[in-house]
Amino acid sequence: MxxxxxxxxxxxxxxxxxxxxxxxxxxxxxxxxxxxxxxxxxxxxxxxxxxxxxxxxxxxxxxxxxxxxxxxxxxxxxxxxxxxxxxxxxxxxxxxxxxxxxxxxxxxxxxxxxxxxxxxxxxxxxxxxxxxxxxxxxxxxxxxxxxxxxxxxxxxxxxxxxxHFLAMTTVQNVLGSRLANRVLEPIWNSAHIAEVEIVWNETLALEGRAGYYDGVGALKDMVQNHLLQVLCLVAMEPPLSLGERDLRDRKIDVLRSVRPLTDDDVVRRTRRARYLAGRIGGREVPSYVEEDGVDPRRRTETFAEVELELESWRWSGTTFRLRSGKALADDRKEVAVRFRPVPHLPFEQNGEATPNVLRFGLEPESMTLALTGTGSGARTLAPLTLTARMEPPDLPPYGRLLLDVLHGNAALSIRGDEAEEAWRVLAPVLSAWAGDVVPLQEYPAGSDGPACPGRSGT
Missing domain, CATH: 3.40.50.720 (NAD(P)-binding Rossmann-like Domain)
Structure with a gap:
């Protein structure tokens, strides 16, 4: 050590x-x-x-x-x-x-x-x-x-x-839930999962961080690293072990399987926006461009969303949506795995079942499973939610990372080729956004974010 x-x-x-x-x-x-x-x-x-x-x-x-x-x-x-x-x-x-x-x-x-x-x-x-x-x-x-x-x-x-996302207990629990439970791993594929949302929405605004944030923005600050890392753990093939070589090899396989985004894909599958003045809880928030240290000419986004598809046997046909925004109405920090509906419902009344959703709460840490059960009568349906109790971690994420550094355990660090591959995934988005191919939308601070017709975002 x-x-x-x-x-x-x-x-x-x-x-x-x-x-x-x-x-x-x-x-x-x-x-x-x-x-x-x-x-x-x-x-x-x-x-x-x-x-x-x-x-x-x-x-x-x-x-x-x-x-x-x-x-x-x-x-x-x-x-x-x-x-x-x-x-x-x-x-x-x-x-x-x-x-x-x-x-x-x-x-x-x-x-x-x-x-x-x-x-x-x-x-x-x-x-x-x-x-x-x-x-x-x-x-x-x-x-x-x-x-x-x-x-x-x-x-x-x-x-x-x-x-530090990789050291979060709940992020690591994604692997544990998948790989140590027979009930989940057989259905962890596109035949059963329609969509995976990886979301880090926060009520926090700029909070004096313009010196760093205005030169980076939501896409680079959150999506390119944190959320892509979570994607790797959600979508990776089971590794032989959790050692640094096996784990990191499987993560880079995921990044290499991301279908390259064309210019049309970037227009249809990405969104960017920045917040206007508004009210969050009991506090007034100025618009992003009025925050101290912000240069409006940079057109820095405070909200970014990207939809990706993986070209692999396991995941062909599943949509992966990565989203992060600041100064929003509510904190929502989770991985939401949405399963496909069952092929037939033998119920005569209230015959529409809501899709099963497995949620891994990132902050605060939690795990819930939304199911459908019977209501007051045997022929009716009603929502049912199962919640797991999470044990508090022994160390905060940065404590775990520093301990790994001091002991030389690199399993939760990012290998050089993996860092480059993550940039390749988002290179078309960065290029298109720099050329204003995708409009920079706006949303009031304290709202649910920029409008997106036909999507609830929950």
């Missing part, structure tokens, strides 16, 4: 909301001890004492349930260094030391190539590992180039392209 972690982008949202709380959870769970060294670096001019005070405040805010002595131990132990992540000399001074180091790039993706180049020039101790956040590159060409740069720094097994 590696006992040294260096985080570049020390005062960013990622470190404050996720990495520091994840380290506290690992400490509370007995996974870290006093030998663990944490160094946080960015360009800001502040003392170590000032940074430790900031870290303590973030821990109290974002993980108040962790024991106070654990939060204090993390905050007190962190070392702060002012450094430029793109300067080889600064980088070398941070990674030098006894034994391997894990380097976490909690930085804007646009800086990755220069930082990776600086790491190459600085050199990393043998056995070190490198962690990169999504999105990996800005398009296919940049992803290919970034993979080329990374290959000069570390072997593929030491590069962790992380996506």
């Amino acid at each position: 590696i006992n040294r972690l260096v985080v570049f982008g020390a005062t960013g949202d990622l470190n404050a909301r996720y990495l520091l709380p994840a380290l506290a959870a690992l400490r509370a769970g007995g996974h870290l001890d006093d030998r663990f060294e944490l160094t946080c670096a960015d360009r800001g001019e502040r003392s170590g004492e000032q940074f430790r005070g900031w870290a303590a405040a973030q821990l109290e805010r974002h993980c108040p349930a962790e024991p106070a002595d654990v939060r204090k131990a993390i905050a007190d132990s962190v070392r702060y260094r002012q450094a430029d992540a793109t300067d080889a000399a600064d980088v070398a001074s941070l990674v030098a030391g006894d034994g391997p180091v894990a380097v976490y790039l909690a930085l804007p993706p646009a800086i990755f190539p220069r930082t990776v180049t600086a790491l190459h020039q600085a050199g990393l101790p043998p056995g070190s590992r490198l962690v990169l956040e999504k999105p990996f590159g800005e398009d296919l060409d940049s992803a290919v180039e970034l993979n080329r740069l990374l290959s000069g720094v570390l072997p593929e097994q030491a590069v962790f392209r992380v996506d």
